[in-house]
Amino acid sequence: MxxxxxxxxxxxxxxxxxxxxxxxxxxxxxxxxxxxxxxxxxxxxxxxxxxxxxxxxxxxxxxxxxxxxxxxxxxxxxxxxxxxxxxxxxxxxxxxxxxxxxxxxxxxxxxxxxxxxxxxxxxxxxxxTGDREQQHIPSHRCQSCGEEYYTDDDLEIPSCRNCGGTKVERVGEQSEEPAPTA
Structure with a gap:
């Protein structure tokens, strides 16, 4: 061990x-x-x-x-x-x-x-290790455009700062639509 x-x-x-x-x-x-x-x-x-x-x-x-x-x-x-x-x-x-x-x-x-x-x-x-942003571990991601956020997991993000979409979800939560690929 x-x-x-x-x-x-x-x-x-x-x-x-x-x-x-x-x-x-x-x-x-x-x-x-x-x-x-x-x-x-x-x-x-x-x-x-x-x-x-x-x-x-x-x-x-x-x-x-x-x-x-x-x-x-x-x-x-x-x-x-x-x-x-x-x-x-x-x-x-x-x-x-x-x-x-x-x-x-x-x-x-x-x-x-x-x-x-x-x-x-x-x-x-x-x-x-530093923090999650330094390790590129996002806390949330917009399901519409893929914008990533580095903040507290419990924070609710009502709309995306990039596209204005309302499907900003915690990373790890299941979404109905896959995130767009680049």
Missing amino acids: YTVLLPVDMAESRATAQVETAIGLPNANEDVDVKLLHVFREADRAEEASPLQLRAGEHAYERLEEAGLSVEPVTRYGDPASGILEAAADYDADMILLGGRKRSPLGSVLFGSVSQEVTLDAERPVVV
Whole structure:
């Protein structure tokens, strides 16, 4: 069994990219055990909460289970980077699968970067996926013209920004008409 630590925060687009990367691992549905982690800042919140109480965590859990991967939600509290590194050591993770955000060099200096700290201090491989748009995983698609959207899965898009059509559906939902081919 190959253990993957998958820390999620509040961003669904990053969680989606992380999950799709985990699902794409060789023999993922047979050999990959995912520890779905969220590090809460306060101890009392971590004791009564779960990553599944976050929309991004719930979405990640459902998608991983749907793909047939073994997944266990876990929580920590304190500094996010330290919590991720401690969980990786405790579960003897073979890989840490992060969803980093794009920041300017100045932004990283001013605000720090959990991804940067984990990558520098980890004693195991770290993969940083970015978000769904960087991986070209759309959340919605117009069935009339094929226009793709990169946003929260739960968002309803009433009309297409490209053609004005009203058949903008979540990717993965069945449609009565196939999307046009280019």
